[in-house]
Amino acid sequence: MNQSSTEDLTDSQQSNWENLSKEMLELWFEHLKNEENYSQKQCLMNCMAPFLAVPMTVVQTIFYICEEFQQPPEVRYLTVELFDRFVNNQFLMLFPKIWPTDINGAVFENHGWKRISDRIKNQSLLRIMSCLSLASKFIMFNKMVPLKKIQEFLHKIGSIFSVKTILASEMRVYRMLDYKLCFPKVLTYTDLLIELIDLPGNVDKKWLHKFSLKVIDVTYLFHQEIFYKLFYYSTGRWEKTYEERKQFMETECNNSFLAAAIVTTTMTFLQPDCHAILNQIAIELNKLTDVPSDDIIALASIITMIILT
Known part of the structure; x- marks a missing residue:
């Protein structure tokens, strides 16, 4: 399989998103959130954080x-x-x-x-x-x-x-794996969020999908560092107590939260000087994911810093 056929596959997936109505995308997103609630409970029960x-x-x-x-x-x-x-x-x-x-x-x-x-x-x-x-x-x-x-x-x-x-x-x-496979969660959430939010007219949605892959790569490679820093910026401490470890595990398992931060990070590189647009997108993402917009912006800032360092 050559490089062009790999890119064709990704482009084909993006065109599939465009063929779905907004109502269908919203239903799918809600279904994923319900599934994730179950997955989070399993992670908490087994004390197994991602990565x-x-x-x-x-x-x-x-x-x-x-x-x-x-x-x-x-x-x-x-x-x-x-x-x-x-x-x-x-x-x-x-x-x-x-x-x-x-x-x-x-x-x-x-x-x-x-x-x-x-x-x-x-x-x-x-x-x-x-x-x-x-x-x-x-x-x-x-x-x-x-x-x-x-x-x-x-x-x-x-x-x-x-x-x-x-x-x-x-x-x-x-x-x-209990014979259970599913589409990659962070990528699926990210693609859905890009399709669901209202983007500025000068933003090419296909470009946004493609650039978001670079940001997703970073979140996989630096997952532990990203959430380690998020805890520090939230509490001012590096070490977690036993109870904090359990509570924070729920945050770390929240793929819709991470995807919202990925979309915001991607938009930060596209619209670096348009803070009003970024804040508006964070508010929209909050409505879709139920994650506070300030938390989305905080996580996006950490990802952005890691990319730039």
């Missing part, structure tokens, strides 16, 4: 691999999200085996955890490739990444696996 086990180096690796396979943005974002979910679910499954609780309290099995962690580390690249394969099938089934190509790539970097092992890994990852 907790997927630092910048892992995101960089995924972006690099997706570029090598000439995958569109939708696939690279979904690959990150699937791998994040897989690692979290894997940890929740393994945790009771290494830290069982009985009447005498919790006893951590250090040797058992080291053995498991070493095995996970050795298989991490294979699992990333499984997530990539699933993402490519979900986003563009007719141009999915063949297992043979995955085998050749792994072999090139010194990881020898049979096609049978690669397929078994993909099925294991799919099962660990």
Whole structure:
């Protein structure tokens, strides 16, 4: 798949947004918000914040691999999200085996955890490739990444696996994800918000969609730093208490909040001197997401600073 066909896929998705009525887009957005409320409850129940086990180096690796396979943005974002979910679910499954609780309290099995962690580390690249394969099938089934190509790539970097092992890994990852895939959340929210807000007449909506991808890249790569700084600017402290950690996790899991900040950041680079327009867009985003406009602008300011530094 060449670069032009990748761009054609993204352009095709944007034209699909334009074919939907505003009422349909609003219904879809409300449906996503309802789904997200359930996802947030699951994150809070399991104390699993996004990107907790997927630092910048892992995101960089995924972006690099997706570029090598000439995958569109939708696939690279979904690959990150699937791998994040897989690692979290894997940890929740393994945790009771290494830290069982009985009447005498919790006893951590250090040797058992080291053995498991070493095995996970050795298989991490294979699992990333499984997530990539699933993402490519979900986003563009007719141009999915063949297992043979995955085998050749792994072999090139010194990881020898049979096609049978690669397929078994993909099925294991799919099962660990409870056989549930969805479109990349932040990108979907961002695209919907761009379609729903009233933009100034001199703003090219297609350009806004394309430029927002650059901003989304930054939020995936610097996710932990962005929300670390957001907590500091909100409280004046870097360290969280246990209760604050739980409360802030809900903010970090709010993809509509992040998408609203991405739209505002994108508009900041397009209309850097038009503060009235940016404030008006933040107010519109507040009505759609129920996130205070001041919070949207604060998060957008942090993203903007990271881009400029």
